[in-house]
Amino acid sequence: MNLESRLRDALQPVDPPAGFASRVRARVERDMRAEHAVGGGPSASGWRSWMATAAAVLLLAVGGYGYRQYEERRDALAARSQVLLALQITSRALETVHRQVVQADTGTDAPRDDAGAEGDER
Amino acid sequence: MAATAPMRLDPARDLRDDRLLHAARAGDLDAFEALVRRHQRRVYSLAYHAVRDEGLAEELAQDVFVQLHAHLDRLESGRHLAAWLRRVTSHRVIDALRVRRHASSLDVVGEPPVDPPRADPLAARLLRRALARLTPQARLVVMLRYMDDLAPTEIAEALDMSINTVKSHLRRGLALLRARLQEGRPS
Numbered sequence: 001m002n003l004e005s006r007l008r009d010a011l012q013p014v015d016p017p018a019g020f021a022s023r024v025r026a027r028v029e030r031d032m033r034a035e036h037a038v039g040g041g042p043s044a045s046g047w048r049s050w051m052a053t054a055a056a057v058l059l060l061a062v063g064g065y066g067y068r069q070y071e072e073r074r075d076a077l078a079a080r081s082q083v084l085l086a087l088q089i090t091s092r093a094l095e096t097v098h099r100q101v102v103q104a105d106t107g108t109d110a111p112r113d114d115a116g117a118e119g120d121e122r
Numbered sequence: 123m124a125a126t127a128p129m130r131l132d133p134a135r136d137l138r139d140d141r142l143l144h145a146a147r148a149g150d151l152d153a154f155e156a157l158v159r160r161h162q163r164r165v166y167s168l169a170y171h172a173v174r175d176e177g178l179a180e181e182l183a184q185d186v187f188v189q190l191h192a193h194l195d196r197l198e199s200g201r202h203l204a205a206w207l208r209r210v211t212s213h214r215v216i217d218a219l220r221v222r223r224h225a226s227s228l229d230v231v232g233e234p235p236v237d238p239p240r241a242d243p244l245a246a247r248l249l250r251r252a253l254a255r256l257t258p259q260a261r262l263v264v265m266l267r268y269m270d271d272l273a274p275t276e277i278a279e280a281l282d283m284s285i286n287t288v289k290s291h292l293r294r295g296l297a298l299l300r301a302r303l304q305e306g307r308p309s
Binding site: 003007010011012015016017020022024027028 | 265303
């Protein structure tokens with residue numbers, strides 16, 4: 001007989017001692033009773049699903065808060081750029097007015113040719 | 123030769139396991155006990171041949187089935203049950219052998235009180251002693267190969283090893299067993 005056949009012979013299946021399945025069942029029943037006695041709280045898999053739910057809720061809350069912060073920052077930036085734009089427009093308008101005032105002042109001191117011509121036409 | 127048939131190619135058995143699994147999931151303890159009876163021999167044999175100690179083998183096999191009861195929801199079908207049991211038993215056995223190695227440097231244990239008749243009792247005893255001197259992983263690889271007729275790919279899956287590691291354990295394990303058999307044989 002070669003080694004492989006000898007190994008198969010030496011490793012033939014062995015039956016467990018009598019009553020094995022009943023003892024397993026008794027252990028399972030005992031564990032189930034102990035689990036209930038603890039207060040009917042969730043089992044290991046129950047705890048895992050509770051933890052997963054809690055983590056998901058926390059993630060949603062943190063995510064929601066973060067998104068709100070982001071939106072507020074985005075709105076603030078938009079408002080700031082609008083104010084800047086308004087200030088630029090105002091500044092340009094003031095500059096135009098200022099230029100016109102300066103031109104008008106200059107025109108009073110030394111009337112321009114076109115102003116005079118305009119007056120003649122009238 | 124009473125080589126065991128592979129567990130994987132039996133659709134009728136898988137179907138029966140499916141029904142029992144379904145009932146056990148619904149809380150039917152009779153169905154669960156029937157599942158235990160259908161698989162106890164293989165689980166116990168793997169534990170027993172690995173640790174060579176009836177008490178420890180029963181404890182390990184019981185732990186496997188208690189774990190099965192806690193994981194019934196996660197088993198997809200009866201087809202997966204045999205592989206799941208083999209995998210969990212193998213890992214529990216390896217852990218137990220490691221603990222025992224730490225506890226005692228003498229890893230060869232006595233013969234069981236009752237043993238099935240063998241074609242060559244002396245060779246069987248020498249082989250079991252030689253097997254007990256292999257590392258836990260090598261022992262499980264050799265056992266899964268010659269108890270369950272598993273292919274190296276299936277052993278690799280059951281033990282979370284690469285195929286090359288499995289082949290290496292098989293090659294070296296068989297060489298060691300052969301050498302120890304020759305050493306132990308009376309001339």
